[in-house]
Amino acid sequence: MNKVTQDQIKVQKIGTSKIDQVDFNKLLFGKDFSDHMFECDYIDGKWQNPTIRPFGPLTLSPAAKVFHYGQAVFEGMKAYKDDNGKVFLFRPDENQKRINKSAVRMAIPEFPEALFFEALHKLIDLDRDWIKPGNGNSLYLRPFVMATQAGVSASPSDEYKFMILMSPAQAYYTGDVRVVIAEHYSRSSNGGVGAAKAAGNYGAQFYPTNLAREKGFQQVIWTDSDEHKYLEEAGTMNVFFRINDTLITAPISDRILDGVTRKSVIALAEKEGIPIEVRPVLVSEIVAAAKNGTLKEIFGAGTAAVISPVSAFGYKEDVYELPSTDGGYSTKFKKALMDIQYNRSEDTFGWRYEI
Amino acid sequence: MNKVTQDQIKVQKIGTSKIDQVDFNKLLFGKDFSDHMFECDYIDGKWQNPTIRPFGPLTLSPAAKVFHYGQAVFEGMKAYKDDNGKVFLFRPDENQKRINKSAVRMAIPEFPEALFFEALHKLIDLDRDWIKPGNGNSLYLRPFVMATQAGVSASPSDEYKFMILMSPAQAYYTGDVRVVIAEHYSRSSNGGVGAAKAAGNYGAQFYPTNLAREKGFQQVIWTDSDEHKYLEEAGTMNVFFRINDTLITAPISDRILDGVTRKSVIALAEKEGIPIEVRPVLVSEIVAAAKNGTLKEIFGAGTAAVISPVSAFGYKEDVYELPSTDGGYSTKFKKALMDIQYNRSEDTFGWRYEI
Numbered sequence: 223m224n225k226v227t228q229d230q231i232k233v234q235k236i237g238t239s240k241i242d243q244v245d246f247n248k249l250l251f252g253k254d255f256s257d258h259m260f261e262c263d264y265i266d267g268k269w270q271n272p273t274i275r276p277f278g279p280l281t282l283s284p285a286a287k288v289f290h291y292g293q294a295v296f297e298g299m300k301a302y303k304d305d306n307g308k309v310f311l312f313r314p315d316e317n318q319k320r321i322n323k324s325a326v327r328m329a330i331p332e333f334p335e336a337l338f339f340e341a342l343h344k345l346i347d348l349d350r351d352w353i354k355p356g357n358g359n360s361l362y363l364r365p366f367v368m369a370t371q372a373g374v375s376a377s378p379s380d381e382y383k384f385m386i387l388m389s390p391a392q393a394y395y396t397g398d399v400r401v402v403i404a405e406h407y408s409r410s411s412n413g414g415v416g417a418a419k420a421a422g423n424y425g426a427q428f429y430p431t432n433l434a435r436e437k438g439f440q441q442v443i444w445t446d447s448d449e450h451k452y453l454e455e456a457g458t459m460n461v462f463f464r465i466n467d468t469l470i471t472a473p474i475s476d477r478i479l480d481g482v483t484r485k486s487v488i489a490l491a492e493k494e495g496i497p498i499e500v501r502p503v504l505v506s507e508i509v510a511a512a513k514n515g516t517l518k519e520i521f522g523a524g525t526a527a528v529i530s531p532v533s534a535f536g537y538k539e540d541v542y543e544l545p546s547t548d549g550g551y552s553t554k555f556k557k558a559l560m561d562i563q564y565n566r567s568e569d570t571f572g573w574r575y576e577i
Numbered sequence: 578m579n580k581v582t583q584d585q586i587k588v589q590k591i592g593t594s595k596i597d598q599v600d601f602n603k604l605l606f607g608k609d610f611s612d613h614m615f616e617c618d619y620i621d622g623k624w625q626n627p628t629i630r631p632f633g634p635l636t637l638s639p640a641a642k643v644f645h646y647g648q649a650v651f652e653g654m655k656a657y658k659d660d661n662g663k664v665f666l667f668r669p670d671e672n673q674k675r676i677n678k679s680a681v682r683m684a685i686p687e688f689p690e691a692l693f694f695e696a697l698h699k700l701i702d703l704d705r706d707w708i709k710p711g712n713g714n715s716l717y718l719r720p721f722v723m724a725t726q727a728g729v730s731a732s733p734s735d736e737y738k739f740m741i742l743m744s745p746a747q748a749y750y751t752g753d754v755r756v757v758i759a760e761h762y763s764r765s766s767n768g769g770v771g772a773a774k775a776a777g778n779y780g781a782q783f784y785p786t787n788l789a790r791e792k793g794f795q796q797v798i799w800t801d802s803d804e805h806k807y808l809e810e811a812g813t814m815n816v817f818f819r820i821n822d823t824l825i826t827a828p829i830s831d832r833i834l835d836g837v838t839r840k841s842v843i844a845l846a847e848k849e850g851i852p853i854e855v856r857p858v859l860v861s862e863i864v865a866a867a868k869n870g871t872l873k874e875i876f877g878a879g880t881a882a883v884i885s886p887v888s889a890f891g892y893k894e895d896v897y898e899l900p901s902t903d904g905g906y907s908t909k910f911k912k913a914l915m916d917i918q919y920n921r922s923e924d925t926f927g928w929r930y931e932i
């Protein structure tokens with residue numbers, strides 16, 4: 223996996239680091255960027271000119287296809303630093319595979335695996351100081367690909383740009399997460415692009431999420447577009463439900479993102495002997511469980527938030543408050559995941575990847 | 578509608594026109610752009626700095642939200658020139674309303690109607706020479722709005738850019754259009770963004786359309802995502818079916834774009850006394866009609882292609898060839914629409930809009 227390609231990455235270093243201008247105790251997620259970024263263009267049928275240069279603006283034609291047709295995919299991953307200054311990624315091979323899977327669905331050429339890893343190594347190495355040790359601190363990595371060819375006809379681009387941006391992050395959510403179950407709007411459908419991290423999937427959720435916010439909910443839990451009977455996932459997290467001692471989560475489909483955190487939680491649950499069911503989850507059974515007191519926890523799982531306990535959910539006219547989760551599964555999984563990510567526990571699964 | 582706003586559009590003219598570099602007899606759709614473009618930014622909660630300047634590149638942060646979350650919408654309209662050099666738009670009020678409807682669904686601020694029209698007037702007036710008279714010739718107009726704020730957190734942008742680009746065009750389709758009926762992939766779903774001209778809707782169709790092309794079809798006719806039982810629309814056209822003498826087209830829903838050409842065809846059919854049914858169209862009834870010879874025509878309707886007769890459709894393992902449409906409804910509607918667009922017939926509906 224560490225193999226280096228023929229392509230030499232050209233590195234142009236920043237004159238003076240911007241790191242002193244950033245208050246690492248007051249980070250807004252995704253707002254500040256590290257000194258360098260990676261860039262590689264797809265032209266004439268091949269990826270070329272891999273370059274690391276100071277984070278800075280792009281120059282693009284206003285007719286670039288990404289602006290008009292949303293032909294773009296992305297990934298989200300994090301670099302963590304342990305107390306000895308060692309830096310780790312968490313299952314980066316999963317993100318590498320997934321960005322290419324997303325790319326295929328969006329008619330975007332795949333990006334070479336070896337170059338993906340070489341870029342990560344070189345880029346993270348240059349901006350190592352931007353990763354702060356300490357629980358919850360990380361450097362959020364945003365690989366993405368977008369269509370850059372100029373042309374306002376609705377057909378795939380012949381040119382693309384692959385980039386990696388890096389943004390220092392603290393914990394993603396502050397406070398309670400209250401969610402609402404979707405009854406009218408939907409995120410994806412069978413045969414659609416929901417399983418891809420396609421740019422347009424996210425913009426499409428902003429309006430319904432704004433409506434939810436106006437009612438006091440931070441996130442929407444999406445349901446199937448046909449009948450709104452099955453619970454699928456949240457905007458940037460997969461979702462787990464605990465009824466009595468059993469953990470339940472929806473199966474992967476072409477409507478649901480195959481989350482790295484999700485599959486890690488499933489693996490941890492299996493290892494710990496926690497009963498876990500991966501199967502369609504009915505809204506009605508969750509509402510019934512909330513009513514009869516057997517619904518113990520709901521939590522989201524995703525790279526940005528790690529594990530995000532849900533304190534209440536809204537459905538139709540009602541709001542269901544959940545018991546406090548201290549000591550629950552969400553606390554347990556969050557600790558287990560973060561202990562692996564920050565190199566505080568044995569890595570029995572081989573999930574850590576040192577940079 | 579012609580009212581001018583307080584905002585003064587700043588105009589920066591090109592030094593030397595590029596018009597001589599363009600071969601107007603060999604235009605590729607959406608490839609060449611006229612001398613000028615319009616640009617206006619949404620910053621601090623309002624649209625500001627409306628500017629016309631030479632067509633040229635944009636400078637954007639690589640973290641601009643449009644790249645990551647596809648928060649962008651667009652329109653497509655055309656300017657036509659009659660034989661006396663007069664220039665007309667076709668029902669531009671419909672596009673103005675629709676871009677704002679799309680914007681609302683994508684959590685993008687609406688663009689002021691008066692400024693939209695003022696920009697169209699000034700911009701088209703400057704590049705009047707780019708519009709060639711003659712049937713099929715036009716200047717394709719591409720208004721669009723995109724999220725420009727830098728930030729890789731999945732939430733609506735605080736900043737946007739509205740632009741209008743203009744591209745000289747000839748007829749859109751050359752040759753037969755063969756379409757395939759979608760059986761697996763889908764374009765949109767209930768509660769989704771299919772009724773909006775949201776950028777991501779188009780990129781999401783490229784892959785399934787590529788698969789169709791490999792099988793010899795140029796376009797996909799999308800079906801409902803639940804069961805693939807109902808015919809909805811094509812990638813950039815609404816679709817009409819003629820069984821015996823009756824015209825049938827699917828009703829507008831939140832899955833289908835409310836096309837200007839579609840509603841114009843419906844109005845023309847009603848005026849001409851052609852029986853028209855706007856109702857869900859079953860795949861099975863179209864296949865049956867193709868088999869028993871009552872399916873006379875299928876055609877697409879959209880700004881780019883005007884009316885695009887379909888010569889054959891594929892469904893499951895079979896391909897159904899359609900009779901030649903010369904003298905059919907598609908020929909009739911195409912002529913009626915173009916006669917209005919090119920100022921060759923009386924405009925009883927008030928659809929022409931002179932610039």
Ligand SMILES: Cc1ncc(COP(=O)(O)O)c(C=O)c1O
Binds near residue numbers: 456479480482523
């Ligand atoms: C739609 C969606 N679901 C789930 C997730 C969680 O995936 P992961 O755990 O790989 O970050 C994400 C975020 O990446 C997402 O965008």
Ligand SMILES: Cc1ncc(COP(=O)(O)O)c(C=O)c1O
Binds near residue numbers: 810813815835838
């Ligand atoms: C999805 C879709 N359907 C239909 C149409 C046709 O709409 P109009 O006739 O307004 O161009 C378009 C093109 O604009 C479109 O993008």
